[in-house]
Each structure stands twice: as structure tokens, then as C-alpha cells.
Amino acid sequence: MNKAIIIKDLSHFFGEVEVLSHLDLSVDKGELLGLLGPSGAGKTTLIHILTGQLKFTKGNCCILGKSPLNMAGEDYKQIGIMMDNLGLYERMSCYDNLKFYQMLDGKRKENIEPVLKKVGLWEARKTQIMHLSKGMKNRLAFARAILRQPKILFLDEPTSGLDPTTVTAIHQMILEEKHRGTTIFLTTHNMHESEKLCDKIALLNNGKIVEYGNPNDICRRYNYKKKINIHLKNGQDIVFDHTREIWEVIKTYFINDEVETIHSTEPNLENIFMELTGRKFDI
């Protein structure tokens, strides 16, 4: 079996409100899936369900061949999680936070040093969490998620609200984990992040998956929406739909030497999302 995560017709209700609605999704082993959606789409809820923290209302799902509801000690050791609220012990040091999780797993501490070095927190290992910056906290939460060398890594908005340097560093670490063969389930608000990192993306809106596939394929699929923008020397901007007929028109602009610049705009995920849902992607 080469599926790490299988979700079949999964629905979840909070009271009367349907937060996730008939989801079907699967993630291959070693694949990096990005779950994209605006705030309140149900991303965190889905992670809670997949990691056994929340009992779902209807349907079925499976993590490494097991329902999250029946996970036992050894199954938990196969997954690493970075939650959006991090969940670190504020008064303890970086090192002690990781040591505690190693102790809970009944493992020794030899893994801690390389992992802390990898995320660039070895120098700060004795600092209490409450004295760390937001970026450092995120890196530590990431370190804790990979400490077990998990088979599946769940990352809930690992880069939201961080500066570009830390974002790049975390992206780099995510890619390293992927090259190690880890299956990664990532949620994000950020279109560029998903285009850069993900093998597959699923666009989630109001609890439904509205588009799924490889980010480039998705853009290509919407390629008929390509536009040609011409900026004329007299300052006028003209936008054409990408059709055969327009070239005649454009040619005349060139012949009359009226064209200052010309370029084409391919559809990006952001535009596609707006097109599909009629809703702007609020970051």
C-alpha cells in the first residue's frame, strides 16, 4: 500500500454547523500535500481529525492503514505534528522542551542536539521559551515535530506571520524532510508557499475541496484564461483574452509603432481560487 493518508467521504459537524463536508482526498507516501484555504475553511479541524484529537462525525479516514480513532502508542510515534498554537512549555528551556518529549516516547536524548542545530537553536538551547521570538518558537515547534523522525509530518501553518528569512529557513527544512522520504501534510494561507513546496495541493473552501492536483497542472488547466496586456505609448492599457483573433489587432498596434510593452499573465492559484469561489483569498 503506498497511500499514507486516505480520507473517504469525511464530514464533520460542530453542533449544527457542517465544518467539513464529504471530503475525499489521499496522500501518497513521500508526497507533500498542501491544504490551502482561507481562514475558517476547516484546515485545522481536518488536522485534528487526522491526528486523533477530534472524533469526526461521518465518513472514514486512515493514517498508515489505521483509523485515527484506534491509534495506539506505536502509531503515535510515526507522526510528528506542529500545531498552529505550538503548545510549548513557556517556562522551560528549548532543550528541556525537546527532552520532555523524548522522555514521553521513552527515548534517550541523543537526537536533540542534531535537531536543535538543524533548526539553528543550539546556541539558544538554555533560553526559556517565553524569551524567544516568534520565529524561534516556530522553529522549535518544527524541531519537536521532526524529533521522532516521523513517517508523516503534519504542519499547521508553519510559516504564518514570520519574516521572510525565517520563512525561507523553514521551507528549506520542510524540503529536507521531504527528501528524507517523509510524507508531509501542510496547511497554509500562502499561495506562493504552496506553489514552491507542494507536489499536490487541495483548495479547501467552506469545508469542501474545490480543486485538487499538482500546482502547475492546475494553473495549466486554467490556461485558457491567459491574458495579454499591452501598454501603449500614449499611456493606455489594453487587456486581451488569449485567443487566435487578437493577434491581428495586436499586429496593427505594432505596425503603427504604438506599443510600449507587452506581456502575458498566466493564471496563478490566487486568481483561480477567486474564480472558483467568488471569494478573495484573505491572507
Add this chain to the structure above:
Amino acid sequence: MTNHIKAILWKQLKDTIKNKNIFIQFVMFPCLTILMENTIHIENMPEHFFTNLFAIMYTGMAPLTSATAVIAEEKEKNTLCVLQLCNVKAFEYLIGNAIYIISICMIGSFVMGLTGGYAGTALLKFMLIMFLGHCCSFLLGAAIGVMSKNQMTATSIGVPVMMILSFLPMLSTFNETIKKFSKFIFSEQLYILVNNLTENITTETGFILTCNFVLIIIFFLITYKNVSLES
């Protein structure tokens, strides 16, 4: 002992040193006892007056507030979810905390007993009474912690309960009306017990203590079942 309980004990020890609120709870009354017993001597004052009084206040206050604070903070800061993802079961978590809080309070009580001049069997009886008090107080505190969503709610429920448990026994020595009510709570009965260490336990005391214990356990189990710690 499981890895989980060991790890939780280790984490609590590391945390307490830096957690001033809880640290003060643990050391305040033992320190007060040492101070008062060594400085204040009033004519006709009953023997072990300060030790007994503070010991009962200690048992009503320290285990309850620290249990509430630890559990509520863990819920509020979402660290409880992460424990759950390490497959830590709710009962392991509570046992870890119980061992930790009650042990520290027993050390505090031991210091108080020695300061009060208890020795031999008397010290043993004193410690036993304190142990009983710490267990009741911890269970109440844990139940309050479990049912509160965050530290604010936990404090607003915990403080009145703690006040009743720790101050009523003292107030009842001044006021007969208060005594009529306060005799139904375990801290008052424990206060009677520590003040009469040489005498046998009366049926009334035994009965009220058993009732208290059973009621607290039922209250704890009901909260524990209804408000599961796991999300």
C-alpha cells in the same frame, strides 16, 4: 511507573522552580510556621498552635491551587493536546501530577511537623492527617482544573473553595455559628484531629471525613468523565 508518569514528574520539577505562583504556594506556610513558632510566644497559647493552624491552611490551599493552576494552564496553552499526541492518557497525567504535588506538600508538612516539635508517633499521625488532607484537596483542585477552560475561570472557582477550606477552621475557633457549618468540611475535622493527636478519633469525625472523601471522589469522577481532558 510508566515513562509517561516519569516524564511528567520531571517536567513538573523543572517547571516549579521557575513558576513563582506555585513555588510560593509550596513554601509559604512552612516558612510562616518556622517564623511564627520561633518568634511569637503568647501566654496560655495552646501547644503547637501555629503549626496546627498553618498546617490545615496549607492542606486546604497548596494542593488545591497548584493542581488547578497546573491543569488549567496546560489546557489554556494547548500543551495538553501535545501530551495527547504522545499517547499520554488522562489518568497518567493526573497520577503524575498527584504524585508530584502531594509529595512536595508532604515535604512541606514534614518541615512544619518538625518545627512544631512533633516527634515519633505524634509526627507520624500528623503526617497521616496531612496526607489525607492533601489528597482531598488535590482531587478537588484537579476537578476544578479539568472543568475550567482557562486559568481565569480556574482561579475564580478555585479561590472561594480554597478560602472555605483553609479559613473556616480558623474562623470557627472564634465563632460558634460558623462552627455549626464548618464541621461538615474535612479541613475542620482534620483541624480537630491534629489538635487532639493523643485521643482516639470520634465517630462523628470519622463519619464526616468518610463522607467528604466519598463526595469528593464522586465529584472528581463526574467532572473527569463529563469533561474529558482529551479535547
